[in-house]
Amino acid sequence: MSLRYKEAFRNRRTRLLAWLIRLFYHHKVLNVPQLGDEPVIFVCNHNCIYGPVVASTFIPAKTSPWVGNSMLSYADAKKETLWGLIHMGWPKWIANPLAAVITKLVITMIDAKEPIPVYRDSRTIITMRDSLNAMQHGRNILIFPENPQSSGWDYFHDDDVAEFHDGFVYLAHMYYRKTGKQLTFYAVYCGKSERTVTFSEAVTYQPQNGIAHERVRVTQDLYEKMKAIRDQGQKSRLSENPINASARNSYYGSIGNLGEAMPSSL
DSSP states (O other): OOOOHHHHHHHHHHHHHHHHHHHHOOEEEEOOOOOOOOOOEEEOOTTTTTTHHHHHHHHHSSSEEEEEEEEEEEEHHHHHHHHHHHTTTHHHHHHHHHHHHHHHHHHHHHHTTOEEOSSTTTTTHHHHHHHHHHHHHHHHHEOOOOOOOOTTTOTTTOOOOOOOGGGHHHOOOOOOOOOOOOEEEEEEEETTTTTTEEEEEEEOOOOOOOOHHHHHHHHHHHHHHHHHHHHHHHHHEEEEEESHHHHHHHHHHHHHHGGGGGGGTT
């Protein structure tokens, strides 16, 4: 099979998978920003595998996601998926084949998005350089910056938003030094209970303040905007008819729970 044929087959398979997700797991996309010619960085909540899958499917812009390097290896990704399923209480004889299916689907989606590997060691500079190169070629970056060590954060809880790592803001510093242009960020909250993808107002890097100041300001501003979107979604959900809200959450929660098989490598 030629490389060209493999690429065409992979693209068709990925489009079919995205179409199926949109068909059976529909989400409303709210407050979509008007993007110009310059790339932006979308900062999204994780919520197990739910956030990455939904953001990659419903954000109406070409993006390259940051992905833990272990998730780009089928063997490593399946091992982590299997761990997640067993952690949720699935018996191993069911979890093992189910992990294989989930891993294959997730890697198919990731591969089509031109992912940027994230390393948690001295190779971090590779992640930053690859991201800068992607932006210079017109691609937006999708990042999931929540800190899994945040106090009280429950990775398997739908509504949690953990505090952010702030290292991703350095990309704006690098981009400004390379191009002389200010980079814009948007917080994106994927609401599992509400089935929404909501964008915040823009947060723009201000180089005159210095990178040390901006790492704190941009990170905190995006974090607060994401929490505000979450809180507004919770208020809207609670104002619904309790019976309808309960039935909807029960049904779609059962679909979404399979996504909780994946730990925080993605």
